Amino acid sequence: MSEQQVTYASSGVDINRQDEALRRIKPLVKATKTAGVRSDIGLFGGLFSAQFPEAKPILVSSMDGVGTKMKVARLANTWNTVGGDLVNHCINDILVQGARPLFFLDYIAAQQLEPEVIEAIVTGMANACRNSGCALIGGELAEMPGTYETGEVDVAGTIVGVVDQDELLPRLDVMAAGDVLIALPSSGLHTNGYSLARKVCFEVCGLKVTDELPGTGQTVAEALLAIHRSYLTQLMPLVKAKQLVAMAHITGGGLTDNLPRVLPAHLDAAIETGSWQTPALFQFLIEKSQMPLADARRSFNLGVGMVVIANKANAGEVLLALRNAGEAAWVLGELVPGKGEVRYR
Numbered sequence: 364m365s366e367q368q369v370t371y372a373s374s375g376v377d378i379n380r381q382d383e384a385l386r387r388i389k390p391l392v393k394a395t396k397t398a399g400v401r402s403d404i405g406l407f408g409g410l411f412s413a414q415f416p417e418a419k420p421i422l423v424s425s426m427d428g429v430g431t432k433m434k435v436a437r438l439a440n441t442w443n444t445v446g447g448d449l450v451n452h453c454i455n456d457i458l459v460q461g462a463r464p465l466f467f468l469d470y471i472a473a474q475q476l477e478p479e480v481i482e483a484i485v486t487g488m489a490n491a492c493r494n495s496g497c498a499l500i501g502g503e504l505a506e507m508p509g510t511y512e513t514g515e516v517d518v519a520g521t522i523v524g525v526v527d528q529d530e531l532l533p534r535l536d537v538m539a540a541g542d543v544l545i546a547l548p549s550s551g552l553h554t555n556g557y558s559l560a561r562k563v564c565f566e567v568c569g570l571k572v573t574d575e576l577p578g579t580g581q582t583v584a585e586a587l588l589a590i591h592r593s594y595l596t597q598l599m600p601l602v603k604a605k606q607l608v609a610m611a612h613i614t615g616g617g618l619t620d621n622l623p624r625v626l627p628a629h630l631d632a633a634i635e636t637g638s639w640q641t642p643a644l645f646q647f648l649i650e651k652s653q654m655p656l657a658d659a660r661r662s663f664n665l666g667v668g669m670v671v672i673a674n675k676a677n678a679g680e681v682l683l684a685l686r687n688a689g690e691a692a693w694v695l696g697e698l699v700p701g702k703g704e705v706r707y708r
Contacts, residue, residue, distance in 0.1 A: 375475070375508030384481040384504055391482070391489040395499040399465060402500070409500035411466050411523075419528035423462035427452050428519040431557040432588070437514055439572040439584035442480050445518060446487025451593040452554050452614070453522035454495055455669065458595055459610035459625070461532040461602045462524035464497035470519045471504050474511035484518060487590075495595050497522070530602055533609035533625040533672075538698060542608060543678035544622075544632060545685065546695035547597070549668030551589035551644060555615040556663045560587060563651050578643035586644050594669045597688045601671070606681050609672040613664040620661060622670060622705050631701025633708055638695055642666045660707070670695060 372378075385404075392404045401410035429445050429452075436445050446469075454464050469488055471481060481504065492499045511517065552560060564570045564583055572584040579586050601607050609625040622632045641649075645666060649659045659665065673681040678694075685692040699706070 376506045377476075380476040380478060381504050381506065383478040384476055387478055387482040388485040391485050392499045392502075395489050395492040395497070397466075397496060397498040400498045400500060404501065406501075409466065409468065411498070411500060415525050417525055417527035420525045421462075421528055421531060423457045423460050423524045423526055424522065425453050425456040426519065426521045427456065427554070428517065429554050431561060432552075432554055433516055433518065434561060435557065435572070435584065435587045437516065439588060441584060441588055442483035442516075443487050444588050444590045446484040446489075447491040448487070448554050448591040449518055449520045450488050450491035450495070450497070450522075451591045453520055454491075454497070454524075454593050454595050455591075455612040456614075457522055457524040458598060458602075459532060459612050459669075460526060461530045462526040463599060464492075464495050464522055464524045464595070466498040466500040466523055467492055468500060468521045469502035471502065471516065472507055472511065472518075473505070473516040474508055474513055476504060476506045477516075480516060484516070488520075491593065495593060526602075530605065532602070532607060535609075535627045537674070538608050538627055538630060538672065539674070540630060540698055540700050541675040542698040543673050543675055543681075544634070544695040544697060545671045545673060545678065545682055545692050546639065546667045547594055547669040547671070547685070547690055547692050548639075549613070549642075549664045549666055550592040551586060551642075553591040553614065553664060553668060556648075557587070559652065559654075559662055560648055563648050567651055576644065576647060578647055592668060597685060597690050598669070598671065600688075601681060601684060606677055606684075607671050607673055611670045611672075613667050613669060617660045617662065617664055618667060618670070619657075619705050623703050625672070626698075626703045628703045629700065630698045631704050631706050632696060633699045633706045634696040635694075636707050638693055639666060667695065672698065 399412040576583045576586045611621045
């Protein structure tokens with residue numbers, strides 16, 4: 364048997380592609396540097412100062428991904444939104460506990476690293492980080508032929524934030540029947556429900572990413588790749604003013620599964636289903652899938668991206684503050700005696 368030279372490149376991993384991707388993203392990462400950062404990209408670990416203005420600082424961390432929304436990005440060859448999706452999702456996850464973001468780390472894996480794709484993804488991450496005062500402090504690129512199918516890219520990220528102990532949410536001890544649920548709208552699917560949405564759009568309905576998605580006035584790509592919005596700017600002032608008793612980020616599981624995560628065992632969240640109109644995107648997906656409404660409420664956010672809970676006495680003030688901040692918020696319902704569940708009425 365003749366011997367054959369095998370190199371890393373011939374086995375499917377080209378370090379030169381990684382080096383080119385790193386060259387492209389270094390200035391993007393540097394642009395997110397904040398006062399707490401003590402390192403530059405290239406070290407084995409990112410450094411961040413552990414001195415905080417909070418009187419009793421508590422670190423809050425979270426990790427997430429974008430899921431099969433990445434497959435839509437590939438079909439549309441549009442990569443500049445999914446990085447922002449990832450950062451904003453993680454920001455919202457720690458925001459509901461009252462935390463402001465400090466730094467973010469990303470992981471990008473692919474069948475083959477494409478420097479221009481990596482640059483577009485990290486551009487979205489960097490923009491979202493800068494908009495929230497969060498440093499993109501480090502990350503990892505991995506080229507893994509054989510693990511991912513041809514052309515596949517996946518992203519994940521970890522965020523660390525800080526909250527003063529006195530501002531930590533939820534405040535289960537002061538929540539009571541009559542407290543008001545206030546909803547903030549989503550900007551679309553955010554980062555959940557894409558396996559179902561892709562099946563409906565591409566298999567059941569035979570649509571292409573360039574086709575108009577009926578009822579939305581958008582192409583399929585525009586509707587499905589709408590960025591997962593951040594609620595940090597609107598909600599952090601209310602956290603600092605101690606005007607909220609809880610918040611829930613409405614992600615996978617919808618209102619049904621996410622609101623109970625911040626409720627005490629003796630209260631239910633009563634949702635007024637007539638308080639908002641389900642956006643056309645979700646109406647389309649529900650109609651074409653013929654899925655039961657109960658399943659839809661656990662599969663999608665149905666237009667509600669975040670829910671804040673305020674004591675009845677200051678709920679009007681909270682709602683006004685949100686609307687003055689440009690937020691199309693509305694009263695979604697109230698807390699009622701129960702056992703930590705969601706009721707639709």
